Amino acid sequence: MAAEPLVQVHHLKKHFPQGRGMVKAVDDVSLNILPGETFGLVGESGCGKSTLGRTILGLYEATAGKVIFAGRELGVLSGGEMSRLRTQMQIIFQDPASSLNPLMTTGVNIQEALAIHRVGSSSTQRAEVERLLDEVGIGRQFQGTFPYELSVGQQQRVAVARALALKPKFIVCDEPVSSLDLSVQGQIINLLLNLQKEYGLAYLFISHDLRVVQFLSHHIAVMYLGHIVESGTTEEVYEHPLHPYTQALLSAVPEITAEGTQRRQRIVLSGEPPSPLNPPSGCPFHPRCERRKENCSKAMPELLRISGEHEVACILYTPESGGAESKE
Amino acid sequence: MLVYVLRRLLMIAISFVAVVTITFYLLHAAPGNFLDISQLQTQQTYGNRSQQGGVFAESPTVKAWEERYGKNTPTWKQVLIFLRYAATMDLGPSFRFPTDTIQHMIAIAVPKTFILVLASMAVALLVGVPMGIIAALRRNSWIDRLTMLLSMVGSAIPSYVLAVLAILIFAVELHLLPTSGWGSPKTLVLPVLSLALGPISGFARYMRNSLIGVLREDYIRTGYAKGGSTWQVIFSHAFRNSLIPLVTVAGPQFAFLMVGTVWIESMFNIPGLGSLFGSAAQVRDYPLVIASSAFFALLIMVINLLVDISYMYLDPRIRAAYESHR
Amino acid sequence: MSTAAGTLNNGAVIARTRSVSYWGLVWQRMRADKLTMICLGFVVLFILVGIFAPWIAPTGYNAMNPVEARQGPSLRHLSGTDELGRDIFSRLIYSLRNAILVAFTASISSIVVGSLVGALAGYQGGIVDTLLVGAIDIMYAFPSFLFSVVMVTVIGRGIPAIIIAIAVTSWVGIARLMRGQVLSVKNRDFVLAAQALGASRWRILLRYIIPNSLGPLIVSVAFLVPGAMLAEGALSILGLGIAPPMPSWGNLINTGSTNMRAFPYQLYIPAGSFALVLLAFTYLGDGLNRAMNPRD
Numbered sequence: 001m002a003a004e005p006l007v008q009v010h011h012l013k014k015h016f017p018q019g020r021g022m023v024k025a026v027d028d029v030s031l032n033i034l035p036g037e038t039f040g041l042v043g044e045s046g047c048g049k050s051t052l053g054r055t056i057l058g059l060y061e062a063t064a065g066k067v068i069f070a071g072r073e074l075g076v077l078s079g080g081e082m083s084r085l086r087t088q089m090q091i092i093f094q095d096p097a098s099s100l101n102p103l104m105t106t107g108v109n110i111q112e113a114l115a116i117h118r119v120g121s122s123s124t125q126r127a128e129v130e131r132l133l134d135e136v137g138i139g140r141q142f143q144g145t146f147p148y149e150l151s152v153g154q155q156q157r158v159a160v161a162r163a164l165a166l167k168p169k170f171i172v173c174d175e176p177v178s179s180l181d182l183s184v185q186g187q188i189i190n191l192l193l194n195l196q197k198e199y200g201l202a203y204l205f206i207s208h209d210l211r212v213v214q215f216l217s218h219h220i221a222v223m224y225l226g227h228i229v230e231s232g233t234t235e236e237v238y239e240h241p242l243h244p245y246t247q248a249l250l251s252a253v254p255e256i257t258a259e260g261t262q263r264r265q266r267i268v269l270s271g272e273p274p275s276p277l278n279p280p281s282g283c284p285f286h287p288r289c290e291r292r293k294e295n296c297s298k299a300m301p302e303l304l305r306i307s308g309e310h311e312v313a314c315i316l317y318t319p320e321s322g323g324a325e326s327k328e
Numbered sequence: 329m330l331v332y333v334l335r336r337l338l339m340i341a342i343s344f345v346a347v348v349t350i351t352f353y354l355l356h357a358a359p360g361n362f363l364d365i366s367q368l369q370t371q372q373t374y375g376n377r378s379q380q381g382g383v384f385a386e387s388p389t390v391k392a393w394e395e396r397y398g399k400n401t402p403t404w405k406q407v408l409i410f411l412r413y414a415a416t417m418d419l420g421p422s423f424r425f426p427t428d429t430i431q432h433m434i435a436i437a438v439p440k441t442f443i444l445v446l447a448s449m450a451v452a453l454l455v456g457v458p459m460g461i462i463a464a465l466r467r468n469s470w471i472d473r474l475t476m477l478l479s480m481v482g483s484a485i486p487s488y489v490l491a492v493l494a495i496l497i498f499a500v501e502l503h504l505l506p507t508s509g510w511g512s513p514k515t516l517v518l519p520v521l522s523l524a525l526g527p528i529s530g531f532a533r534y535m536r537n538s539l540i541g542v543l544r545e546d547y548i549r550t551g552y553a554k555g556g557s558t559w560q561v562i563f564s565h566a567f568r569n570s571l572i573p574l575v576t577v578a579g580p581q582f583a584f585l586m587v588g589t590v591w592i593e594s595m596f597n598i599p600g601l602g603s604l605f606g607s608a609a610q611v612r613d614y615p616l617v618i619a620s621s622a623f624f625a626l627l628i629m630v631i632n633l634l635v636d637i638s639y640m641y642l643d644p645r646i647r648a649a650y651e652s653h654r
Numbered sequence: 655m656s657t658a659a660g661t662l663n664n665g666a667v668i669a670r671t672r673s674v675s676y677w678g679l680v681w682q683r684m685r686a687d688k689l690t691m692i693c694l695g696f697v698v699l700f701i702l703v704g705i706f707a708p709w710i711a712p713t714g715y716n717a718m719n720p721v722e723a724r725q726g727p728s729l730r731h732l733s734g735t736d737e738l739g740r741d742i743f744s745r746l747i748y749s750l751r752n753a754i755l756v757a758f759t760a761s762i763s764s765i766v767v768g769s770l771v772g773a774l775a776g777y778q779g780g781i782v783d784t785l786l787v788g789a790i791d792i793m794y795a796f797p798s799f800l801f802s803v804v805m806v807t808v809i810g811r812g813i814p815a816i817i818i819a820i821a822v823t824s825w826v827g828i829a830r831l832m833r834g835q836v837l838s839v840k841n842r843d844f845v846l847a848a849q850a851l852g853a854s855r856w857r858i859l860l861r862y863i864i865p866n867s868l869g870p871l872i873v874s875v876a877f878l879v880p881g882a883m884l885a886e887g888a889l890s891i892l893g894l895g896i897a898p899p900m901p902s903w904g905n906l907i908n909t910g911s912t913n914m915r916a917f918p919y920q921l922y923i924p925a926g927s928f929a930l931v932l933l934a935f936t937y938l939g940d941g942l943n944r945a946m947n948p949r950d
Contacts (some may be wrong), residue, residue, distance in 0.1 A: 054846070057850060059846055059849055059850060082852075083852035083854075084852070086850060086851065086852035087852065089850075090850060090851075091846075091847065091850045093843045093846075093847065095843060098842055098843040098844060099843040099844050099846075099847050100844055100847075101844045101848075101861075101862055101866070102676055102844075102866070103675065103676055103865050103866060105673070105675075112848065112851060112853070112861075113851045116851050116852055116853050116854075116857065117852060144673050145673045146673055146674070146675055146676070148676075149673060159847075162847070162851075166851070339791055339792070339795055340795060342792055343791075343792045343793075343795040343796050344796075346792050346793075346796075347796050347801060347804075351804055351808065354805065354808040354809065355808050480933075480936065480937060480940060481933065483936070484880065484929075484932050484933045484935075484936035484937070485929045485932060485933065486884050486887065486888065486932070488887070488888060488891050488907075489887075489907070489925050489928055489929050489932075492907055492910075492911055492914075492921060492925050493922075493925050493926075493929075495911070495914070496914055496918060496921055496922065496925075500914055500915055500918065501918070583797055586797070587797055587799050587800060590800075590803075590892070591888065591891055591892065594891075594892070595911075605800075605803075606892050609803050609804075609806075609807045609892060609893075609894060610892060610893045610894070612807060614807075614808075617804060617807055618804070621800045621801075621803070621804050624797070624800055625796050625797050625800055628797050629795050629796070629797075632795075
């Protein structure tokens, strides 16, 4: 399918100065998200995935690179144009409680979206808020409550309602279910799926929970210390993980099959992810990689297309080292 | 660490210069010639040393001022002159006592203030800290409530009101203690008491809250789990962790004490730095006001800095935060 | 606490009572503390007395009546009379009036100036912030009361001068507080969410950041008023406050202390009533603080 991507990210970088050093939260990331699809972004804490999501939306100003949304480059827009474009791209945060203004009622929190862009009169706005509350499964009688009175799951539904209010085409879901109990997680995920079917929404689904990402995503990218180390369709990456890091991540996920719980060959990683202030030279993963080579510390490997849409950034798969090594 | 200290010293110096500058400018912006005004004041209080009315050119006060600052010097130059002299601790004569130098007056006064402040600080620590500890250990009991109520009273009522009431009760009605003077320990009791009550309340309240917070922490429960008795746990862990932040509270309390001496010394006729400043302000003795307040402030700022530095030494977390920050 | 609305898993909805906002909760907690409510009552009383002083006071504040001088408290003169035969009770009422006038004016001005400066510094960042922080730090390092004494010495006495002297030294603390609050609030998720919705900077500042920064500010404001009263009293004790014959607590205490051996009531009553007024305001502030930051 050669559909025009809704979101194109070209060599995006986001660096934060800290003290005398620099935190390279996002270091040269490129990806494309098609309309109506879910793009999953996985990685451990601190790998930069949240920062990536926020920078794509323009909430953080990019240090380098560009983001193109629906054919328009974000960095060059005026304030007014950007504000109008924002109606098409929204975000849902990890901690629902802190993502809602505690001093506004639930209804007003949602109504803000409409009020900011002056969509209709006050009463039509309120009617729309009620409709949205019904749609996300809370019910319009909660309009006058305050966020602290709601459970975490309900708060997250409110956040979803707010994100939907402007009828966007793209929503960044930044670990939307990580703070929720398992049973509630399922509800929210189903809500997101239904909304996607109904409205053709595209999602950037950020999470460290591999099973959830597998369930929802069409395409996946794996991030490590600000870089994408592997990407492709969900099947490609889950069934034939190429990058040693991806292999290690997936090996820890138990799979429930008819015969009971099955595990892939467990790969235990040594050490901890290094601090983004002081990343290792060359490939950021090489200190923990069992299959590292001498050149791994010299330069960051490029993302190379191996097959179909499957790309990986690892020296093991470059033509010089013998092309595609045996896939496990 | 060194960078931090230098930066703080720089802030203090800038602050000092800024305030002196502002004061000088205000002096000259005020209506009337300030030399004239203070002339009238000194005339009223100390008799006629110079001629009446506007003809004051011959008075020793004006002569001394002009000798130092020149006639009609622009204000900013006056500031510089002041600063230059101040750097060498040569502060010149005061309006009220043209025959004495300010630095001499300050030198005599400071030791007395120091004794007063140190004694009050000691009392505040010795009384306030145990009070807070007891209140924390017997949370929500009547002791706790009483202590907190007392501390509330102590912090709401200013030291000068307390001093006045204390004098009334102990000196006048009961004839137990002298109302003023300086010399014997007896004369110290009332001033120290009035000064110390504020910090006692501050320390008590702080100690109580801090200790309660610490006692709730998980590592205290670990101490109990390890088998320590209540007292052991409290002494070896809880105290140390709540005492160290006490140092940060000590700084502001010290400043509070220093400022409080202005009234307490005036009320009890103690010839310290506070009363020097206070009486200078009353008679508009400008050179003395500027010099003594500048000195006062400098003292407070430097001691605050010392307190902060010692806090950084004592608490490794703060030290680490500072070292990684810049 | 109001009942939280909730949906049971089977979809049934629990009937709920009226929702209470954050400030509503604070008010509920305050109401529960009887002592705080008593102090609130007193404070309201004091403010009313201050406002309606000319109508409440039995005599003018400077009504001299040498025949009745130096009388102890009686039915006619509730707090006795002073050297010049003036009714001390009336003078007390006028002192309250002056104290409230000075304290509230100085407090309100420092709050307005301080929070604007602080909010601007925190929100804008950049050069504006650096400059403001520099100015704040310089003023903050210098002991504030000394500075206000110096100011009054230089500017002169009188109510406006005192108000200025107090306000100038208090706004710095407020600015610092506001800046700190704004800095922490502006990075919270709901502010980012508002940005994602496309809200303008002003809207975010006015509807999201400032209302959520007010918390600690309100508490410190509650303590600002008694603090200003204290400062005014302190200035008066030094002879730098409101000039006689206009009465102020400090004045009354001063004259009372010169006469304390012979006529102790002239000291007890002003000192005691000053202490009471200060206590009421301070405990109210404390109660407010506890209502906003409930421990356990």
